[in-house]
């Protein structure tokens with residue numbers, strides 16, 4: 001019998017986000033600061049390492065009534081008793097600023113810190129209203145790195161504010177983003193008799209309710225509070241001392257506090273699977289839209305994707321689609337040419353601003369159908385989940401040809417691209433490579449054979465998308481009768497106006513394929529890399545592959561029938 005074993009350690013960090021930002025009359029006086037220090041001392045007795053983490057916007061220093069300004073000065077007299085982190089100089093939301101403005105704002109705040117002996121090396125930073133952190137505003141990350149060397153931050157917004165228990169962390173460009181929890185105190189929570197719902201609500205949260213459960217169930221809790229929670233009725237002091245006492249009284253948890261950078265490392269050590277972000281669709285969440293730069297629009301995201309697999313005619317499909325006046329293909333990439341290859345591989349970590357740059361900002365957005373094709377999306381294990389998160393209503397186009405033919409075409413593609421392993425080993429050696437063979441050969445074998453296990457990959461896409469969002473095209477038909485396929489595809493994609501491909505595609509005898517009609521007697525065909533000439537596959541390899549793919553082809557036939565597609569003639573042949 002297994003045993004579920006969870007550590008008893010619970011890390012708690014309390015941020016006081018806007019230590020100088022509050023209206024006159026509700027700020028801290030010198031007495032409040034002394035009370036804060038005394039409370040910190042008591043908390044340290046109960047929680048090893050406890051220190052309040054103070055976020056400052058220098059612009060508002062001494063911005064209150066005279067006795068409140070003395071409070072600000074008292075805080076700085078005790079500067080070394082706290083941890084400190086930079087907010088923005090003027091508390092502006094980062095998504096409203098360019099990188100130059102952001103750097104300028106951060107620099108001002110840093111100069112303020114230096115001139116007031118505030119430490120600047122915590123590696124932690126927080127953005128007002130979580131703006132710029134998620135959805136990611138890249139200039140914020142750039143400026144944070146450059147000015148403050150920020151390596152850890154926190155936000156309530158990833159993947160969404162609600163439900164709080166599903167908040168996660170992620171790492172973007174080496175900056176650790178930790179989930180923040182709420183403790184029930186906000187900027188307006190100033191007096192206990194004005195507490196929303198009354199004192200009982202706060203006490204219930206402490207005595208076994210939401211706040212208690214947050215600490216019990218999250219190994220790491222970062223709470224956000226504000227200056228006004230420490231002046232006035234000092235509700236934050238009451239809240240944290242009470243919750244800590246309650247947790248210590250009723251549980252045997254080990255409470256501790258460590259500085260933010262250590263906390264970040266701890267968090268991702270505990271939750272390594274959260275390191276990789278999953279970029280969500282920003283337009284489904286009103287709060288995300290409010291903290292997304294105004295020039296950004298979801299209309300700049302693709303409406304459909306051609307996902308492959310490779311060598312099934314995807315370039316022909318891409319080219320024919322791009323001929324349509326209402327369809328707009330992605331801009332080419334300097335590294336991967338017509339394919340963006342965002343959802344698989346390293347590009348995903350570049351974030352959605354990077355991805356969106358491949359698409360034009362649509363002038364008359366909704367009438368245009370933006371799309372991209374990346375033929376390796378098809379078999380990528382993480383790709384369907386990622387696509388679903390960012391493009392929940394995207395349509396997906398898959399093309400399939402006999403899997404052994406695909407494998408053979410791919411092998412010749414690799415040779416034509418001077419892949420050393422493909423040049424060194426013949427096709428037979430590649431497809432029969434065992435686990436004892438060199439790693440490069442095994443990798444080549446996998447890339448050659450795995451995409452052809454069509455049913456397995458399509459089922460994975462169907463785990464994330466309804467069948468109505470996906471179409472499977474017979475690549476052999478695309479090759480032999482592209483007009484029919486393109487007409488059908490337009491219907492599936494609901495594209496208007498209808499484009500009559502009969503007039504725009506013509507069979508080119510010299511190429512042996514359909515090509516784009518340029519003039520009455522002139523066509524433009526795909527390049528030499530598409531429709532290569534190579535010796536036919538030898539019979540024994542064909543037989544071997546037929547057997548190899550048989551279970552996958554049986555599954556494919558079932559899948560196609562289940563989804564109401566006709567079974568292609570080549571599939572019936574393969575199954576005989």
Ligand SMILES: Nc1ncnc2c1ncn2[C@@H]1O[C@H](COP(=O)(O)OS(=O)(=O)O)[C@@H](OP(=O)(O)O)[C@H]1O
Pocket residue numbers: 309310311312313314315316375409410413478479513514515526529530531532
């Ligand atoms: N109209 C037209 N023109 C040229 N080629 C065509 C066309 N229709 C289908 N095909 C077949 O497409 C095969 C290449 O597939 P892909 O474009 O998917 O390859 S890639 O993954 O993008 O490299 C390519 O494979 P090879 O014949 O092995 O070169 C072609 O058989």
